[in-house]
Amino acid sequence: MKSITIQGEKRENVGKSSTRALRDAEQVPCVVYGNGESIHFSTALSSFKNLVYTPEAHTVVIKWSDGGKTEAVLQDVQFHPVSDLILHADFCPLQPEKPVIMEIPVKVLGRSIGVSQGGVLRLTFRKLKVKTLPENLPDNIEINITSLAIGARISVKDLSTDKYSIEHPKDTVIVAVKASRAAVKSVQNDVKGKDDKKAK
Structure with missing residues (x-):
């Protein structure tokens, strides 16, 4: 399966005001769940063009600003009920020995x-x-x-x-x-x- 690379910026502040500021800057709050931990991060709204608005399926490589990366799949997307803009996205990390849905x-x-x-x-x-x-x-x-x-x-x-x-x-x-x-x-x-x- 083909993979798409997106840029991820890890977040420490996950409050409402921080989240609102991200969305105003056309950034999407996201979370990677798995391996006993949750990584909160943000990525550009444009990153989802080839992930959500496409008939094809892709895995994702999240490249972190510190040089690391995480391979994952998109699990869930929340949309605004009126504007239909993406509000939040959940990702699940890929592990060779662990089945994924x-x-x-x-x-x-x-x-x-x-x-x-x-x-x-x-x-x-x-x-x-x-x-x-x-x-x-x-x-x-x-x-x-x-x-x-x-x-x-x-x-x-x-x-x-x-x-x-x-x-x-x-x-x-x-x-x-x-x-x-x-x-x-x-x-x-x-x-x-x-x-x-x-x-x-």
Whole structure:
């Protein structure tokens, strides 16, 4: 998986006034949780452009002003309810022997038979939470939909791999092909036409 580097400035003062000053300066208050400690820091709001506002998934290298660095994954982001600006972000450090949970984008492959027949493809989840060791984090979860007919679906239970587990209920539907309104109406008209002929 690709990694993005951001600059982190460790914080000692985590009070409300300090936090407000950071946001006014277009800095985001953040925390790295793990290893029995919490590191409070700030980073530029622009650092999240390729982390949050993107369909791709990345790990993060936080470079500290003292020359050190921490490899991590973004765990949670808090947004302002009105402006939608990022207010706070939580990170989890990566450790080779410790599984991590991360949202991975779904990549659909192929063209569904059902879509070719007039059906509509419904992608319920664009990202799925997976749990695995850092070395096994995939760039995306590929789902081949070529054989999906109208009314067919692919659920979590249909995706099997020994490299990671998907942290959703087994019956969670990820993608399905639904009958379009036009197709349903066409079938209804055909049935009505046959009934009318029988009545005559």
